Amino acid sequence: MIKKRFNNSLDNLNENPLGVAALTGTSFNIDRYYTTKKLGFNKPTNNSIDTVSDRDFVLDFLYNVSVCSMHISRIAEELIIWNSDAYNLINLSDKVVTGSSIMPQKKNPDLLEFLRGKSGSTYGNLFSMLTILKGLPLSYFKDLQDDKEIVFRSYDTLIGCLKIFEEVIKNLRPNKEQMLKLANNGYITATDLADYLVKNHSLSFRKAYQKTVGIVNLAEKKKKNLNELSLDEMKKIIPGLKGDVLKVFDLKNSVNSKRSYGGTSFDNIKKMIMKYKKLND
Secondary structure, eight states: OHHHHHHHHHHHHOEEOTTOTTTTOOSSOOOHHHHHHHHTOSEEOSOHHHHHHOOHHHHHHHHHHHHHHHHHHHHHHHHHHHHSTTTOOEEEOGGGOEEOSSOTTOEEOHHHHHHHHHHHHHHHHHHHHHHHHHTOOSSOOGGGGHHHHHHHHHHHHHHHHHHHHHHHHHTEEEOHHHHHHHHTSSOTTHHHHHHHHHHHHOOOHHHHHHHHHHHHHHHHHHTOOGGGSOHHHHHTTSTTOOGGGGGGGOHHHHHHTOOSTTOOOHHHHHHHHHHHHHHHO
């Protein structure tokens, strides 16, 4: 989606400004369609005053940079949390962490914190340009010369962040055992049970939800995970259950059941990975 945003910006930029002069066009007998074709633009710009005064294309670019930076920042925050001792879901190579000035055992995810912080800079560049434009009459004024510095600075920042982000990803290893352990906490397959009751016991989702709440309360009372409850225990809440209900509490079955387009089943994820690889070839 981010790549599409930048491509859209390039498409919107593909108009030839040559020939509008400083404001109103020119009285010379020029052919803007000819120069447009020679320079490889799609078409000439439609209005000379708008061409000189408009900076929407700058705002579009700065907005796209800000959105991209925001997504990088969110992923960075996610990875910082996952890397913490409290979660231990990933391990970062020594190549992308730094030591503490006082604690010898500590490994700081400084690159991720750098990425998280840079979103503030790109947001600032966007708002700088918006502020410059907000009070300007038509058409060109020297205030607009600052657009170059802002654009180039945002571009350089984003390119640097993308290179750093790529390096972090290359030096990241998931802790699968810990992920599986934490995924078994919190009764996260409860929704799968509710869906099962809808599909196999002809219950409305509201009723299935209420029955599932009873099962979760039972598990909490007995201090068990859902997959640790016996069929007989569950039948006390939902009579008529059959042995196949126990399959819904298996995490892999739960993941693989999300087969709708865009869902997170293993097959879907593999297909999406292949799709994006082809788009980038």
